[in-house]
Amino acid sequence: MSISSRAVKIAVCVKHVPEGHGRIDPGSKRLDRTGEGALNHFDANAVEEALRLKGDSDSEVVVVSLGPEKAADSLRKALAMGADRAVLVSDDAAAGSDLVATSAILAKALERESADIVLFGQQAADADGAVLWAAVAERLRRPVVSQAAELTLNDDSLRVKRQTEFGYDVIEAPLPAVVAVSDAINEPRYPSLKGIMGAKKKPFETLSLGDVGIDAAQAGDAGSKTEVLALGDPPSRGDARKIEDSGNAAQEIVDFLAEKRIL
Amino acid sequence: MSILVFLEHHGDEVQKGSLGVLGKAATLGDDVSAVLVGGGVRAVAPEAGKYGAKTVYVLEDDSLEPPTPQPRVDVLAKLVQDKGFDTVLFGNSVLAADVAAGLAARLDAGLNWDLVDLTSDFVGKRPALQDSVLVDVGWRSTPRLALFRAGSFDAGKAGGSDPAVEDVSVDLEEHSRGARVVSQEEESSSGPSIEDADVIVAGGRGLGAPENFTLAEELAKALGGAVGATRAVVDAGWYPYSAQIGQTGKVVSPKLYVALGISGAIQHKVGMQSSNVIVAINKDGNAPIFEFCDLGIVGDVHEIVPKLTELVKQRKGS
Ligand SMILES: Cc1cc2nc3c(=O)[nH]c(=O)nc-3n(C[C@H](O)[C@H](O)[C@H](O)COP(=O)(O)OP(=O)(O)OC[C@H]3O[C@@H](n4cnc5c(N)ncnc54)[C@H](O)[C@@H]3O)c2cc1C
Ligand SMILES: Nc1ncnc2c1ncn2[C@@H]1O[C@H](COP(=O)(O)O)[C@@H](O)[C@H]1O
Numbered sequence: 128m129s130i131s132s133r134a135v136k137i138a139v140c141v142k143h144v145p146e147g148h149g150r151i152d153p154g155s156k157r158l159d160r161t162g163e164g165a166l167n168h169f170d171a172n173a174v175e176e177a178l179r180l181k182g183d184s185d186s187e188v189v190v191v192s193l194g195p196e197k198a199a200d201s202l203r204k205a206l207a208m209g210a211d212r213a214v215l216v217s218d219d220a221a222a223g224s225d226l227v228a229t230s231a232i233l234a235k236a237l238e239r240e241s242a243d244i245v246l247f248g249q250q251a252a253d254a255d256g257a258v259l260w261a262a263v264a265e266r267l268r269r270p271v272v273s274q275a276a277e278l279t280l281n282d283d284s285l286r287v288k289r290q291t292e293f294g295y296d297v298i299e300a301p302l303p304a305v306v307a308v309s310d311a312i313n314e315p316r317y318p319s320l321k322g323i324m325g326a327k328k329k330p331f332e333t334l335s336l337g338d339v340g341i342d343a344a345q346a347g348d349a350g351s352k353t354e355v356l357a358l359g360d361p362p363s364r365g366d367a368r369k370i371e372d373s374g375n376a377a378q379e380i381v382d383f384l385a386e387k388r389i390l
Numbered sequence: 391m392s393i394l395v396f397l398e399h400h401g402d403e404v405q406k407g408s409l410g411v412l413g414k415a416a417t418l419g420d421d422v423s424a425v426l427v428g429g430g431v432r433a434v435a436p437e438a439g440k441y442g443a444k445t446v447y448v449l450e451d452d453s454l455e456p457p458t459p460q461p462r463v464d465v466l467a468k469l470v471q472d473k474g475f476d477t478v479l480f481g482n483s484v485l486a487a488d489v490a491a492g493l494a495a496r497l498d499a500g501l502n503w504d505l506v507d508l509t510s511d512f513v514g515k516r517p518a519l520q521d522s523v524l525v526d527v528g529w530r531s532t533p534r535l536a537l538f539r540a541g542s543f544d545a546g547k548a549g550g551s552d553p554a555v556e557d558v559s560v561d562l563e564e565h566s567r568g569a570r571v572v573s574q575e576e577e578s579s580s581g582p583s584i585e586d587a588d589v590i591v592a593g594g595r596g597l598g599a600p601e602n603f604t605l606a607e608e609l610a611k612a613l614g615g616a617v618g619a620t621r622a623v624v625d626a627g628w629y630p631y632s633a634q635i636g637q638t639g640k641v642v643s644p645k646l647y648v649a650l651g652i653s654g655a656i657q658h659k660v661g662m663q664s665s666n667v668i669v670a671i672n673k674d675g676n677a678p679i680f681e682f683c684d685l686g687i688v689g690d691v692h693e694i695v696p697k698l699t700e701l702v703k704q705r706k707g708s
Contacts (some may be wrong), residue, residue, distance in 0.1 A: 138521070145459070151519065151523055162629075225500065226494055227498055257487060262494055265491075265496050268563070270565055270566075271488065271492070273484065284570070289484070290621065295574075296574050298571050298572065299570050300568050301568050303633055304568065347694060352529060354528050356526040356528045358524070359584075361523065368678075368686065369685075370688065375696075376671070376697075376698075377694050377700075380694075384646070384667075
């Protein structure tokens with residue numbers, strides 16, 4: 128895999144997502160974001176890919192997030208992995224933004240960066256949309272390639288190998304471009320202690336909607352074109368059994384299969 | 391109400407998933423159209439009539455055959471603007487998701503994704519948070535865009551008549567011409583067919599290394615079944631694409647599905663959720679797979695699977 132000789136600027140969009148099982152607040156019908164959160168693990172792949180593309184060149188990696196103030200923790204983690212700089216767009220008026228509003232805000236934040244490459248993760252673990260990059264790319268008026276399982280950078284273009292329903296396609300796009308990576312593209316590194324200490328000194332900008340040039344009417348609930356109407360229970364699979372292995376699991380599986388008349 | 395359905399084709403076949411969505415659209419209203427973009431699409435357009443399309447818009451152009459989303463955003467945006475469609479429906483696929491989201495941004499239109507159903511008064515049904523809650527979602531304005539979870543509707547023919555086929559043309563945006571498909575590797579579906587297997591033992595990244603797929607193979611052999619895999623391990627080159635189960639792989643419904651080191655992402659789930667009995671082994675008790683298996687074991691595949699294979703052999707031998 129060739130690493131570009133020219134220094135490039137890479138922006139990586141990362142999301143701070145609730146840890147463990149998410150919960151929707153019945154009152155606001157929004158995802159409860161008050162508990163513990165973490166860097167969306169699919170986005171760690173995007174950060175890792177940016178760091179790999181950078182190698183030891185002069186390229187710059189900037190991580191960008193839209194989220195509550197606590198999202199700073201996830202950006203710090205990306206800095207600890209090795210990103211150079213972080214931008215957090217945080218504003219009460221942005222809470223509850225849907226795809227139309229989120230993509231408008233992120234695109235504005237990204238315009239300020241004019242990066243050669245904008246990377247996304249495969250999906251947000253709390254929303255499973257796997258769509259945001261295409262909306263952002265459209266607003267930035269840049270080519271987009273998603274589901275990248277391999278990414279190569281040439282001087283003024285990039286090349287992606289990606290899986291479709293029929294096999295593998297190789298796609299090329301001129302820079303600047305937007306790419307969403309698959310979770311199989313790499314194995315994200317863990318931040319080192321040195322990385323964690325160093326992250327505290329790296330440039331970190333927190334911006335309001337006004338700072339990026341977004342009107343409150345375009346953001347949050349006011350700027351959203353979709354809404355959550357009601358919450359209900361999904362059909363259940365019935366009596367699922369969950370067992371912690373205490374050394375006897377193999378036998379328990381065999382007994383279960385016998386009970387189901389499969390063995 | 392007027393509905394436009396995005397149809398996908400591969401070779402001379404319109405994809406079942408998008409025809410299923412078209413069939414659903416036909417149950418919501420009479421004014422249903424479809425659109426096809428690429429090479430040879432005029433020839434396949436009449437097929438859409440059988441699923442309920444009154445009009446099929448075609449953009450017949452070989453240069454648009456490669457599956458890049460942005461030219462398709464241009465075509466759909468023009469159709470919505472010229473014809474005034476108030477609803478645009480998509481069946482999820484690698485291509486359709488990017489077309490739908492690009493169109494949402496272009497038109498500033500609401501997109502609800504991962505829907506499994508839509509009512510006639512436009513309430514979308516979306517399982518969320520690892521399918522632990524079923525959310526009713528709506529739109530505040532038109533056009534409404536909806537992306538349905540793969541496999542939500544069977545492609546049943548509505549028995550409609552020949553549709554009107556209308557040519558459309560569009561000037562592509564500069565950025566829509568950027569991405570170019572330089573090669574396509576069609577994967578043959580040869581090899582043992584996992585779709586017909588009664589038992590499937592599937593392996594994911596939790597197996598830890600490609601060579602550990604022997605764990606899955608030996609258990610599958612003992613149970614008399616076939617081996618499946620997740621996209622993560624297929625993309626990483628651990629196992630062939632022909633064994634992949636899920637949204638971009640195969641859809642299977644064996645009597646027994648054993649998931650080894652698989653997290654249970656939605657895109658994997660849609661390929662195996664209708665299996666009769668699902669057994670999962672995963673060392674993370676919070677893994678989504680535990681939400682939809684019948685027996686879940688929180689444990690290490692490396693410890694459990696060899697023992698399990700031995701016990702199954704003993705039992706079958708006796
Ligand atoms: C458009 C699109 C299409 C997709 N299509 C598909 C598809 O067709 N099929 C598909 O599978 N995916 C598909 N995906 C990818 C999907 O979202 C997941 O990324 C993928 O399924 C994850 O694979 P995995 O479970 O092997 O890996 P991971 O998610 O990494 O899970 C590995 C699991 O193994 C467990 N584990 C680790 N070590 C052990 C151990 N020693 N013992 C037991 N358990 C262990 C971990 O706890 C973890 O839960 C698609 C994604 C997108 C966006
Ligand atoms: N609030 C956010 N801030 C920054 N990036 C985001 C945000 N939400 C989603 N993303 C990015 O978009 C990708 C896809 O998200 P989604 O379409 O919501 O599943 C994620 O993997 C992230 O890279």
